[in-house]
Amino acid sequence: MKVSSILGLNARSQLFSYQYSKAKNKKIAGSKIKTERFLKKEGIPVPEIYRKFREPRDILRFDWTKLPSSFALKPSKGLGGEGIIVVKKKLQNVKQEEPKWITTQRKRVTIDDLKLHILDIMEGAYSISNEPDVAFVQEYVGRHKAFKRYAYRGTPDIRVIVFNKVPVMAMLRLPTKESGGRANLHQGAIGVGIDMATGITTRAIWHGNQIKYKPGTGRKLHGIKIPNWSKILELAVKCQEATGLAPLGVDIVLHPEKGPMILELNSQPGLSIQLANEAGLRKRLERVEDLEVKDVEHGVKIAKALFAARFTDRVRAEEGIQTVDIFTVVKVRNLKTKAKVPVEAKIDTGAWRTSIDRKLARKLGLLNRSNVLWRKTVYSAIGKETRPVVKITLWVKGRRILTTAGVANRTSLKVPIIIGRQDLAGFLVNPILDEE
Helix, strand or coil: CCHHHCCCHHHHHHHHHHHHCCHHHHHHHCCHHHHHHHHHHCCCCCCCEEEEECCHHHHHHCCHHHCCCCEEEEECCECCCCCCEEEEEECCCCCCCCCEEEECCCCEEEHHHHHHHHHHHHCCCCEHHHCCCCEEEEECCCCCHHHCCCCCCCCCEEEEEEECCEEEEEEEEECCCCCCCCCCHHHCCEEEEECCCCCEEEEEEECCEEECECCCCCCECCCCECCCHHHHHHHHHHHHHHHCCCCEEEEEEEECCCEEEEEEEECCCCCCHHHHHCCCHHHHHHHHCCCCCCCHHHHHHHHHHHCCCCCHHHHHHHHCCEEEECEEEEEEECCCCCCEEEEEEEECCCCCCEEEEHHHHHHCCCCCHHHEEEEEEEEECCEEEEEEEEEEEEEECCEEEEEEEEEECCCCCCCCEEECHHHCCCEEEECCCCCC
16 A cells, blocks of 8 residues: 555545535534434435433433333444443343343443433533533444354444545444444454455454454454445445535444444544555545546446455465466456457556557447446547546456456557556566567
């Protein structure tokens, strides 16, 4: 990961958040209650809020025996998971005493414990700048079956960073015993990077260090398939589109029955997601900053094409480093027939992006309107030209590569396609041409 591609705190605030986000919209993300109310109006699914506590008399008026067996008690303006009590189940009440609950940290709580905690929240014990706050009781989402083997007790969530209606990076956050069932990295949760194209986890960090297995177990953290991946990305884009905040961190939970829900919005999301993905946010934000993104589906399509992981480390471990000649035969997916078509190609480390001849692209169905991601203006010796950028699936030395390609007129050149260096991770290029 190059230093120049990393997004720091100052750049996040000055170059992006300050320039693109309005202060009034940041207030929505700064309050969980305002977030829930706003997203509900937009038709975006959120966990249900059962009760709000704005002043001490609200505590006295509430019938505490009506609380469900599982719920989450939260401060509206809490930061970093502080002040949250997650109740997992209600204890059986054989002696007809006041109800008691067990939290995800295996602690017993009573009605009096909950009342005292709400008073602390109201006094601002967990809010930014210690300002008076509002407490609320929210629906407990629980763990989706896909994560039960990896998350300790609490609810895992997926953090997605969205900019200009394009999801640029994502991370699965897994609660641990140390984090007390919470999904906050600074409290000891695990952050796992996610391939934007497939929704499959790639690498993981714990306390800032890379790990391969869940601590204390032999369970691999890479290769986890996130359910409803496209739906998750679409919801994240809808949140950014509705709030106008950019870049926006969207925290999404997977309800076991109801599917993806928005848990929280962050106008200034944390930057550890870069370590989990071993990729810089700054470079990704700059790549999509000036794109004309038509709608939610278009934004998701661009994300999957631009930010597909290369799985380089896994390929090196399992296959060894592949050597490829400058001129080689690759295979390209024909979108009309779904066949793999052999094509003469040149490996060009001097070019960043892969490029394909216009006639060949049309023949393979790559210029279909649904497959064109955007158009870019290029200045060359023949003047100004607008070229489409398309999604393309290649096989180089048997390795499948999902990427983007510029379309240009290459009829006068030796080969109809060149493979740029962005698609050559994990390859060694043999510079010696066969003289025979």
